[in-house]
Structures are given as C-alpha cells and as structure tokens.
Amino acid sequence: MADAPILGGGTLQLDDAVFGVEFNGPLVHQNVRHELNARRQGTSSTKTRGLVSGGGAKPWRQKGTGRARAGSSRSPIWTGGGTVFGPQPRHFTFKVNRKEKRAALRSALSLQALRGSIAGLNVTGYDVPSTKGAVATLAGWDADTGKKGTTLLVLAAGEEQVALSFRNIPKVNVLPADGIGVADVVGARRLLLTEAAVVELVARATGDGSTANTTTATEA
Missing domain, CATH: 3.40.1370.10 (Ribosomal protein L4/L1)
Structure with missing residues (x-):
C-alpha cells in the first residue's frame, strides 16, 4: 500500500x-474531454435569413435598373441579412x-x-x-x-x-x-x-x- x-x-x-x-492515457483523455465539453454553454446563436425581419418585398424590379438581381434584403450577401452556416445553440456532451x-x-x-x-x-x-x-x-x-x-x-x-x-x-x-x-x-x-x-x-x-x-x- x-x-x-x-x-x-x-x-x-x-x-x-x-x-x-x-x-x-486514452481513457483519461476521453474523460477530460467529456468533462470539459459538459462545461461549455453552447449558447452561441446567429439568425438565418428566415429569422431576420423584413425583406418581404423584392427590393427592385428584375430588369432595367442596371443593378444585380435581388429577391430579398434578407439575403446573406446583404448587410443586415441572414447568416449562412452560423453557430446555433447546441450541447457538446457525449456519453461516458x-x-x-x-x-x-x-x-x-x-x-x-x-x-x-x-x-x-x-x-x-x-x-x-x-x-x-x-x-x-x-x-x-x-x-x-x-x-x-x-x-x-x-x-x-x-x-x-x-x-x-x-x-x-x-x-x-x-x-x-x-x-x-x-x-x-x-x-x-x-x-x-x-x-x-x-x-x-x-x-x-x-x-x-x-x-x-x-x-x-x-x-x-
């Protein structure tokens, strides 16, 4: 003893x-990951184009303005538009x-x-x-x-x-x-x-x- x-x-x-x-070592590493992941809040969140307000009307007509086509001001390429593939609330835990x-x-x-x-x-x-x-x-x-x-x-x-x-x-x-x-x-x-x-x-x-x-x- x-x-x-x-x-x-x-x-x-x-x-x-x-x-x-x-x-x-591998078992300890797995448990350390498990514990540290459980401490993560996972509350990061972004708005997709479906969650951004506005954008109901087409910004301008399809042809004749000399500008690129646009269907909604909620498009990700617009300032203030939605985010593509941004973080969403989730949990990082896994079972041990x-x-x-x-x-x-x-x-x-x-x-x-x-x-x-x-x-x-x-x-x-x-x-x-x-x-x-x-x-x-x-x-x-x-x-x-x-x-x-x-x-x-x-x-x-x-x-x-x-x-x-x-x-x-x-x-x-x-x-x-x-x-x-x-x-x-x-x-x-x-x-x-x-x-x-x-x-x-x-x-x-x-x-x-x-x-x-x-x-x-x-x-x-």
Whole structure:
C-alpha cells in the first residue's frame, strides 16, 4: 500500500486499488474531454435569413435598373441579412459510462501518486480560518519537495471551514471530494488531501458505498 506524507508530520496510507493502478492515457483523455465539453454553454446563436425581419418585398424590379438581381434584403450577401452556416445553440456532451469514469479517476489519482505529488493535510489546525497558516504549510511543502505549481486541495463533507484558509491563495483550488473530476486531478501539479477526503475518493473510484478501513493515518 502506497503512502503520502502528512504536512506537519505523519503518513497517510493510500489504497493501491485507487492510487496504484496503471495509467490509461486514452481513457483519461476521453474523460477530460467529456468533462470539459459538459462545461461549455453552447449558447452561441446567429439568425438565418428566415429569422431576420423584413425583406418581404423584392427590393427592385428584375430588369432595367442596371443593378444585380435581388429577391430579398434578407439575403446573406446583404448587410443586415441572414447568416449562412452560423453557430446555433447546441450541447457538446457525449456519453461516458460509469465504469469508465471510475477507472479514469483511479488512473489520474495513480499518476499523481506515482509522481509523488500527493500529500495529506491535518485539519485539526484549521478550526479557525488562517490564510497565513495555510501559506506557511504550503511553503513547507515547497521546501521539502523543491516543486511549485497549481495545488488542488480536496476536502470531505463537513470540512468546509478548512477551505476558508486556502481559498484566497494564488494557484490553489479547493474542491469537495464528491465534486472533483478527472480534468481537475490531471490539471493540478499536486494534490493536498485530508484523510476523510481520501476515504470519499476511494469510495467514488471503486463504486463502493462502504468506506471503512480504506485509509489509515500514522502519526510521526
């Protein structure tokens, strides 16, 4: 069973069934596309010649004016006319089944574990919001690993108070364990997880509602 250091002391055990599987690039890519496409609004809209007002009468007679023939002022070649092949409201989503989503999440988490870019967070020190303390915690992690980058802090239900300390720090994203996607995990340089968040992630990635004995923390 893999493990990750807990910032401030201790070790967080990670379930190999979720954090120790082989990376599946095509599956992760498919799920990232699925999630990013679902975030697109798809509300771009243009008017065709059938939607533009006016143009009921022929602008001028067919012959004798010396000008080109014209049947309607709603023609796409006229200023103010309709648009040809312009964007219309649509959705960009496509189906990814549940097993594929779980497998992709396991693959993304395993990649972070393989890189050694996962650490645990002891939430007991954040009963009172303290951005200064959160910055110091991350600075200590930077000093230990020599690496910086976007940090994704994953919290479990009931740990919203911890988010108040980290949410205003640049390059730190705070998300609940039941709300993160494969794109969030892949897009982060490193993951900061609470023990309860790991339990919820294991439950999500395995599809097992029972989260007992999935992780343990060992004090240093």
